[in-house]
Amino acid sequence: MTTHCNVNVSGKVTLLSAGPGDLDLLTLRAARALACADILLIDDLANADIDTLAPNARAIRVGKRGGCKSTPQAFIQRLMIRYAKKGLHVVRAKGGDALLFGRAGEEIAALRDEGIEVAIVNGVSSGFAAAAGLGISLTHRDHCQGVTFVTAHMQDHGQPDWAALAATGTTLAIYMGMSRIAGITTALLASLPAHTPAAVVQHAGSAQEKRVVSTLERIADDAHAARLGSPAVILIGGAIGEAQRAVSAKGLAHAA
């Protein structure tokens, strides 16, 4: 197997965006970094086959896939630091884009405190892949002037301010919200009309992708009836209404 690793890397950590699903949604730069990896730490939501792109690396799975207990964040950080200090190139692969909801901020701070060089390689976040699956723009200009990516899973176990988020008029892309989708949509119904378009896309960007398009009032029930669960992105807003035409037109293909 040829590796294409022609970069001189030693003693550093690459925070690498593994994208939303299929491995061909990684960037060319990510593929190059993986080819040069000595140690590969694979996160929960990253494609489990990503180690096939890192033939020289020792792969360590640090997620909770398979019902195991999640690897503590502090332990992951210690692993990265230890291997980097040995002069190895550590690649930390995170699902989606590493800079969105990925604890990257804490990891960067920990590495920086140890004087370890950090490279960041961007990628495709699952909210974008969800829109691609639905065949729509996240920000169709007839409907809105932006999109808000928000996690339903807060550090203090509280809730985001749904009324404030609704008041922006932006498309809402809600991550990590499936376990409380009924509560989220109920909260949003206090601010948005019941017929506001809504969708759920599970496993966006992968062969397992499943989609439901509905309304804010019905999406929790419809997603439940279609047996959609985590990981998924919940999309809400006028721009999502374009999906109904798009999907029914049947002209949309996923891959190039």
Add this chain to the structure above:
Amino acid sequence: MTTHCNVNVSGKVTLLSAGPGDLDLLTLRAARALACADILLIDDLANADIDTLAPNARAIRVGKRGGCKSTPQAFIQRLMIRYAKKGLHVVRAKGGDALLFGRAGEEIAALRDEGIEVAIVNGVSSGFAAAAGLGISLTHRDHCQGVTFVTAHMQDHGQPDWAALAATGTTLAIYMGMSRIAGITTALLASLPAHTPAAVVQHAGSAQEKRVVSTLERIADDAHAARLGSPAVILIGGAIGEAQRAVSAKGLAHAA
């Protein structure tokens, strides 16, 4: 030159995300689609060298680079339809991710109305690349639970509701705002403290990248003094404050 085009494509359009700058920030899927392109329509903000990845394609520049008048949207759509109906594979390359602020919604609708198959290939939006350049997470969980991508350039020439956007507590990533940055920051100062961290990243994700980190009160002047102009992303929020430590630590490298 070998092309690696081993996909049977004919008579369709691929809306392709060209990423924020450097060509190696394209996805592997995007590179494969380009290798199979017969016609390549290159947008304003896409890397002008993207045609090097499409050796079999006739490249047509449809942006306003070089001071030429912008190609009208309707004309671009007619071009796509005409070539696709000839059985050619048309690749429409847009800067960043095609599904964010890219008129993709209108193009998908026009193609759908003609019964033309559309494939969408996601990519890296410049807001993510800007955060990578600053060495920060967009959503450090000590500071916020999300990020809002918003365009300052509205269809009706109005302004986004800056007070509503500020009230979400999310990081704000403002696109196409450099020509009115003073007005935007003045509007936000009605809702946010003067010392709120702020940054401008021009040409994010490319070798020409320039960055200024400052505060909401000073960023317009500081970006002006540093001669930063379009295209740039303006980032505002507590999470951006991590950039000051990150950049001064000097440990951050861009590429893998």
